[in-house]
Amino acid sequence: MDEAKRPSRLDWVIYVGLIPGFFAVVVTAVTLAAFGVDVLSYGRSLWAKGAALLRPAPAEGGAAPTETAAARLQALEEEVRAQAAKIEEQARALAQLEQEKAALASEKAALEAALAAAQGQQAEQKRREEAAIRALEGLPPSKAAEILGLLDPGLASAIWLGLGSDARSAVLGKLAPEKAADLVARLLDGSPDRAGALALTLKAMPPDAAAKLLADLYGKRPGVAATAFAALDAPSRGPILAALPPAVGRGLVDRLTPDAGR
Numbered sequence: 001m002d003e004a005k006r007p008s009r010l011d012w013v014i015y016v017g018l019i020p021g022f023f024a025v026v027v028t029a030v031t032l033a034a035f036g037v038d039v040l041s042y043g044r045s046l047w048a049k050g051a052a053l054l055r056p057a058p059a060e061g062g063a064a065p066t067e068t069a070a071a072r073l074q075a076l077e078e079e080v081r082a083q084a085a086k087i088e089e090q091a092r093a094l095a096q097l098e099q100e101k102a103a104l105a106s107e108k109a110a111l112e113a114a115l116a117a118a119q120g121q122q123a124e125q126k127r128r129e130e131a132a133i134r135a136l137e138g139l140p141p142s143k144a145a146e147i148l149g150l151l152d153p154g155l156a157s158a159i160w161l162g163l164g165s166d167a168r169s170a171v172l173g174k175l176a177p178e179k180a181a182d183l184v185a186r187l188l189d190g191s192p193d194r195a196g197a198l199a200l201t202l203k204a205m206p207p208d209a210a211a212k213l214l215a216d217l218y219g220k221r222p223g224v225a226a227t228a229f230a231a232l233d234a235p236s237r238g239p240i241l242a243a244l245p246p247a248v249g250r251g252l253v254d255r256l257t258p259d260a261g262r
Contacts, residue, residue: 129155133162136171145174148183157186161197168197169204172213181217185224199231202240211243218248226255 136144136159148156148171160168160183172180187194202210218225229237229252241249 129158129162132159137163137167141167141170141174144171149175149179153182153186157183161187161194165197165200165204168201172201173205173209177212177216180213181220184213184217184228185221188224188227195227195231198228199233199236202228202232203236207239207243210240214240214252215245215248218251222251222255226252230256 136147139147144167148160151159160171163171172183175183184198187198202213205213214225214229217228225248229240232240241253244252
């Protein structure tokens with residue numbers, strides 16, 4: 001029974017600690033109020049100071065940790081946006097390069113197709129020229145000359161040049177003078193180094209026929225006529241020069257003299 005009536009620890013705390021403490025606080029507050037002290041204001045001040053002590057200390061730069069974290073987050077967001085804009089710009093540049101690459105590939109394919117077509121046309125043209133050369137070589141010179149006279153001048157020149165030396169001379173002698181002169185002019189215009197082949201042709205022709213051809217050519221293209229005449233060797237020039245009209249012969253010799261003197 002005595003143990004049941006003994007006070008517990010909680011009773012001891014209430015009776016010995018809280019009640020005397022509360023009484024002391026009340027007596028102190030009443031005493032301070034008697035001396036004109038605002039107890040409530042003083043209590044609020046103490047509460048504010050205690051709360052300030054419990055707050056986290058500011059960062060070294062003066063900003064609170066929450067403010068620093070927000071600033072860092074904003075900086076990271078700005079950096080991410082800048083990187084995203086840079087990546088987008090690079091993507092646009094890459095897309096443009098891909099378009100240019102595709103355009104160049106298309107242009108290359110078109111050029112290759114055009115080149116292949118041109119090469120095919122050249123091969124076909126060459127085949128036709130060879131066939132025409134073989135056909136003309138089996139014809140009489142007069143008939144071959146008649147056919148050449150009906151062809152395009154460029155094609156006629158190519159076919160005539162492909163004939164053998166004897167056939168060239170024979171056919172050239174049967175061509176109309178105007179047509180023959182045009183054919184020789186085109187031949188030398190296309191390649192001046194063909195003057196040697198033309199000289200062989202003139203050499204194989206009768207002097208009167210060669211002189212007639214050179215005279216007609218001189219009337220239209222004096223420079224070409226002089227080139228053809230200069231390609232002849234000296235023994236061949238004499239008979240042809242004697243058969244030429246004096247004015248034409250003098251003009252050819254005048255053009256030939258500077259070349260001979262160098």
